[in-house]
Amino acid sequence: MARRRMVVKVGSQVLCESTGGLSAAVLAGLARQIAALRADGWEVVLVSSGAVAAGVGVVDDAGFDNPVTRRQVLAAAGQVRLMATWGLHFADHDLAIAQVLASKSDFQSRGHYLNMRGCLEGLLSAGLLPVVNENDVVSVTELMFTDNDELAGLVAAMVGASHLCLLTQVAGVLDAEGTLVERWDDETHDADALLQRGTSKLGRGGMHSKLATARKAAGLGIETLVADGRDEGVLAGFADGAARGTVFPAGGQASSARRWLASMDGHTLGAAVVNAGAEAVLTDPAKLASVLPVGVEAVEGEFLRGDVIEVRASDGRVLGCGRSQYDHAEARAALGQRDMKPLIHYDYLYLLD
Template sequence: MTQRIVVKIGSQVLCDKQGALNREVMASLVLQVAGLAREGRQLLLVSSGAVAAGSGIAGSRLERIADPVARRQVLAATGQVRLMETYRALFEQHGLTVAQVLASKSDFQTRRHYLNMRGCIEALLGAGIVPIVNENDVVSITELMFTDNDELAGLLAGMVNADLLCLLSTVPGVFDGDPDDSATRCIETWDPERHQLEDIVQRGTSALGRGGMHSKLAIALKAARLGTEVVIADGTDPDVLLKVVNAQSAGTRFPAQGEASSAKRWLASADGHATGAVTVNAGAETALLDRSRLASLLPVGVEDVEGSFSAGDVIRIRNAAGKVLGCGRARYDHEEARRLMGQRGQKPLIHYDYLYLLK
């Protein structure tokens, strides 16, 4: 079976200290991608760098734009052209065609939009074309922006059922302590039994990007739970992708933990767009979290219904303490859910096939 790889390239990897595109680094990454493609692998790139690249184009014209939101949109609009033209020229040298895909968070909100975008990307991969995806910063609004392109890459890895997700930045991986401490070591393989997110991550964001190691680690853990192997590595290493694919020492590797269906992968991407919520009792919570059984959420286990939603909408599931357990696709609308709440012998409010639990 053809190996499918999603590669996210951060802005600090692509740009020099002045914010201009680093063509040498880009050429090295394109060379590696082209080599892997020749071996029969399918690759999808998630590339940052448009806003940074735009900074080197707009120049003094930016002084005329007082609104910071509009300024960022102009940088993204002008920089995306240069970014894609650079990729096109570099990939053309290796006989490969690229395609631009601009995504917004709302594209993952509804099942119809999600499947439409997935169909396009699947067609591109099947035709041997390299999709290059970036957030559509021109139309994205603050409350619906991705945390960063790490989040977008994680969602795309789930969408295309990727075997491997590579998150490339300028750090060599996840450290087991303060990176400035000489005793600190890079974790080669993440062990969920030994390592905990909050115990390890040094919070903070990079100079050129919106995200940080905390974001990368959270995305990596989520993608691994959904069945995609993840590696966080240094994108400036000239052989980083070859090392990762050939299981050589490079960065921090997160082994895949089982598999998830297409529907559950979509739910994992849509949980931030829930239109309502239900509160479940202790018995339902225990049943849902029991890994030894495939439990659906029945109306008898529901104690409260919040918000207005239609059948087919994504709703959150909370326990009595208010903790979010997961989300799922509602079989009933909010009125029917309230009417059936607490009743035995009814069909599931959320069937197991359309249920996604956070842990």
């Protein structure tokens, strides 16, 4: 039987009342649905926003002039309340939870990535329910995820999930006329035409990020749903193939290395700028090509062997990313040279579509 593993992401707008506090009814309902999935043999990872919103009910934040400090304090206080509340609701179903706080650096290094994946696999093997959130207390602006939709997509790829459910406060993705798109198809639907960038009042996410995450996850072989988080039967319907919302069909399977590299998009530590000839070879769908030093005209940033770096065209366009076989000093020394080992071998190269 194929692995049945679902990552469920729920945002602040779903979890919180209009006044900003956590909604006991919503958390209880989601805990009930996840417990039913577990009883049916599913493994579940929950990605839960809400720490900052929960902190508003704990801390008087009126005296904070620095918005970063305010967010850190609210997250530190609110994460305790958020986990305690989830713990109480899951305890009603004899489920124990485990907290996992992540930052962007956990996905930048292959070693950190494998360490976090090993932790999540261990928690699932032990029968625990991992509850993942961004570590807002230590994340600085340049190392913050776009939002927890992005984090959920990365976690789904990391653990090899078969399903990803992004819960929101609307029925799913709506077209220009406000009609629900029940099944997404890139050839039929134009993402840029449908959406304008927007974020929620209680969190950083919006439908734009859900659409971007869903399309990327589906491309990595993960069946993805964007749906109403207050629909009592949303998770069971998705698990049974009768989803209510917008389904993004899985587009095939991806290797562990490809999933990791795909998660690095936008989170790289440096860059290799290739010339026009190298770009033509790399982007030829009929060829499997590595990034060779002879085709690299510049190296940017500081990185170590094994770190993921961006691959860019000479005009600045991002072509993809890959695992470097050189550190930054070695890469600069090898620029333009022939008969050298690849800077990025094609087995560890992820090119954007």
